[in-house]
Amino acid sequence: MTNENLEEIALFPIPNCVVFPGMVFPLHVFEPRYRDMVQQCIKRRMPLAICHTEKVIHEVTPAESKAQALMQNQDTYKPHAIFSAGLCELVNTTDDGRLLINVFIDRRLELVEETQSLPYKIGRCRPYLDHVFTDSECEQANVIKDKIIHRLIAFSGGDPSVVSRLESPEWADKTAQAFSFEVFSIIQLEANTQQAILEDRSALSRLQRVLDVLNQR
Secondary structure (H helix, E strand, O other), rough: HHHHHEEEEEEEEEOOOOOOOEEEEEEEOOOHHHHHHHHHHHOOOOOOEOOOOOOOOOOOOOOOOHHHHHHHHHHHHHEEEEEEEEEEEEEEOOOOOEEEHHHHHHEEEEEEEEEEEEOOOOEEEEEEEOOOOOOHHHHHHHHHHHHHHHHHHHOOOOOOHHHHOOOOOOHHHHHHHHHHHHHHHHHOOOHHHHHHHHHHHOHHEEEEEEEEHOOOO
16 A cells, blocks of 8 residues: 555544444543644545554653643553544534534554644554454354343343343344444443454454453453
């Protein structure tokens, strides 16, 4: 894939936050530079990526200037190179200027190069796609999908809202690939585990990871 085919994405680093395709992610944006970022995303129809962070490189201290703090804050929150993204919708603007938005997550991406670092990060990204499914893997994945559904129903304690959702035709008809992402609208695992699942290119493997975690509970 040439650089001309790369997609420009705004990066919103949020520690311990991993999102998956198929989710609608609500976000409360209060920092001025990220308000500007969201407004640019909406104006330009540029996707916004929600990125789990790798590590804290530098802790900002009260004695540092605003310019220093801004630069070092970019280093504090280093986004993972694999993330999910989608277009933003403005839901509401508060009296003091904070933004309430929904991000319609619809794709996984891999950061290729950073084109802007301040006041917020923008990068050129390529699609992060699954490996081709074999018929055998598809059959195995559907079996695991059914096991996960039964485990989640059991964990729900008979909660009607959860049971009706999981037993609905909409969920029964989801492909194993879609289910391996959208199941995280129902459950939440530790962030690094979810990041590893996000980076997994096999729906079969992702579903097995989820089932393994559920079986340990």
